Amino acid sequence: MSMPSPGQDPVLVDACRRAREAAAVGDWEAAYRAFEPVADGGAPGADDLALWSTAGYLLGRVDAAIDAMSKAHDAHAGNGNAAAAVRCGFWVVFMLLGRGQHAQANGWLERCGHEAEPLSFDSAARGYLTLMKAHRMVAIDHRYDEGGALAGQVAGLARGGRDLDLLALALMIAGRARIRAGATHDGFAMLDEAMVGVLRDEASPAVAGTVYCAVIEACGEVGELRRAIEWTQALTTWCDRQRGMVTFTGRCRTHRAAVLMLQGDWDAAVAEANSACASFAGAADESAVGEALYLLAELHRLAGRDALAEQAYSQASEWGREPQPGLALLRLAQRRTETAVATVNRLMEEKTLAIDRIRVLPAAIVVLLDVGDVSSAAAAADELAEIAHSFDTPGLRAWAAHAGGAVLLARNHPAQALARLREAATTWRSVGAVFELARSRALIAEAFRRLGDEESAELELTAARRILADLGVGPAVSALPPGEEGNRYGLSERELEVLRLVATGMTNREVADRLTIAVRTVDRHVANIFTKLGVPSRTAATRFAYEHGMI
Numbered sequence: 001m002s003m004p005s006p007g008q009d010p011v012l013v014d015a016c017r018r019a020r021e022a023a024a025v026g027d028w029e030a031a032y033r034a035f036e037p038v039a040d041g042g043a044p045g046a047d048d049l050a051l052w053s054t055a056g057y058l059l060g061r062v063d064a065a066i067d068a069m070s071k072a073h074d075a076h077a078g079n080g081n082a083a084a085a086v087r088c089g090f091w092v093v094f095m096l097l098g099r100g101q102h103a104q105a106n107g108w109l110e111r112c113g114h115e116a117e118p119l120s121f122d123s124a125a126r127g128y129l130t131l132m133k134a135h136r137m138v139a140i141d142h143r144y145d146e147g148g149a150l151a152g153q154v155a156g157l158a159r160g161g162r163d164l165d166l167l168a169l170a171l172m173i174a175g176r177a178r179i180r181a182g183a184t185h186d187g188f189a190m191l192d193e194a195m196v197g198v199l200r201d202e203a204s205p206a207v208a209g210t211v212y213c214a215v216i217e218a219c220g221e222v223g224e225l226r227r228a229i230e231w232t233q234a235l236t237t238w239c240d241r242q243r244g245m246v247t248f249t250g251r252c253r254t255h256r257a258a259v260l261m262l263q264g265d266w267d268a269a270v271a272e273a274n275s276a277c278a279s280f281a282g283a284a285d286e287s288a289v290g291e292a293l294y295l296l297a298e299l300h301r302l303a304g305r306d307a308l309a310e311q312a313y314s315q316a317s318e319w320g321r322e323p324q325p326g327l328a329l330l331r332l333a334q335r336r337t338e339t340a341v342a343t344v345n346r347l348m349e350e351k352t353l354a355i356d357r358i359r360v361l362p363a364a365i366v367v368l369l370d371v372g373d374v375s376s377a378a379a380a381a382d383e384l385a386e387i388a389h390s391f392d393t394p395g396l397r398a399w400a401a402h403a404g405g406a407v408l409l410a411r412n413h414p415a416q417a418l419a420r421l422r423e424a425a426t427t428w429r430s431v432g433a434v435f436e437l438a439r440s441r442a443l444i445a446e447a448f449r450r451l452g453d454e455e456s457a458e459l460e461l462t463a464a465r466r467i468l469a470d471l472g473v474g475p476a477v478s479a480l481p482p483g484e485e486g487n488r489y490g491l492s493e494r495e496l497e498v499l500r501l502v503a504t505g506m507t508n509r510e511v512a513d514r515l516t517i518a519v520r521t522v523d524r525h526v527a528n529i530f531t532k533l534g535v536p537s538r539t540a541a542t543r544f545a546y547e548h549g550m551i
Helices: 010-024 028-034 046-058 062-078 082-098 102-115 124-139 144-161 164-180 184-199 205-222 225-241 249-263 266-280 286-302 306-318 326-333 337-350 354-370 374-391 394-410 414-431 434-450 454-471 474-479 493-502 508-515 519-533 538-547
Strands: none
Touching (some): 010 046, 046 062, 046 205, 062 082, 082 102, 124 144, 124 164, 164 184, 164 205, 184 205, 184 225, 205 249, 205 354, 225 249, 249 286, 266 286, 286 306, 286 326, 306 326, 326 354, 337 354, 354 374, 374 394, 394 414, 394 434, 454 538, 493 538, 508 519, 519 538
């Protein structure tokens, strides 16, 4: 890196030295603080300004990071180093786009374009500008083939010039474009190659964090669940090594929450999602707070915490994340079926890209089957199966198989439904997706029952009940049919409903909120349950209910 030149001010020299030493060991807080003595009057060299910007960016101090990188750009331009100036300009654009400041980003792109004119067409600096064009094609214009091809050309250029940051970013954009175009195998091969450089610490921290999160998001979009789990674990390790880092930490926690939710550790998932929301405050990736809030809302919805779900969906919407289709499913659970149907129909009309319909179709099928519109649900399930065949990932194949099985049951074809549902259950079991597994096993139980195999039906139903109860998913447990014996042991319908919710771990307050009744009423029901079952505690009541097939 360049040494500070103006008068070799000893304070400035010491600040730059300490900043470099801290950055070398990933202590970004110390690196940023080292520059504070010269923040108002010092003039670090261009490379040290870029380092200052990197530290600020990783700490979530984006305004300061943009200012420092802009000054680094100006310093390089003043020294006649157009290539370095353009690269700094690229990072200014990168940060501005992350803040949603598109007009300023376009202005910087125009400036950098003029500065790059004297450079050769195969220079790395021009590659960065080309990469921005490719990113716009893919992320904004949805021109996946064209944008992916352009990013692929940049990747080839970066390989020849050994610019590892440029290579990782180009592979990331090209890979995501190929995946969204339906060439899943080729796309993930590119993303895996990008991750090799990241794992070997060949990329700068800002690039590494960007690639990590983009790859995990790509996995989530198309149900590549095993890769999502593996890369999330790697991202967690990387984030833990970056001392003081804020940027990417929130995204990492959101990804971890999604994996924990998939694997059935819902309490930990809620904690991670809440931590993610706190981490985003003022950070460079603050726009992603909406996704964390949406995930939190989904956890609350499935656990029957309707008020908390409502709040989180509303907050997600405020941060720019459409609260659908989760909010439609909440409305369905609240028996506001007309609202749920209207919403999913609207989403089916609006979301025309396959990558967007992946998220909408499973929820639409649930709503349409619930209201008895089997023909529309069947059409949606057929479309989901076609998309799953195109993308060919485990998660999509399992979602499609589950949806197809549900439709076949609705059409009273239990033998055919059983085959599809077993296919779904096998995949869910292989990736450890316990909630999805429970849903499929509950439908398998229904298929067995319609085929006259009551014993097998009861085994599947018992397994589904235990999984859902362990997760604390009160509504899902309550929706299942009672156990084989069907004996209420003197409990009223409402008392049985309360018992099932208590068995999921809900407090009396939470049960009251779920059933929209007074807490004192729940207290009375719980006392009656203890008396009628002859048990002394909630734990004993839960055990009794399981042992006697009441839940």
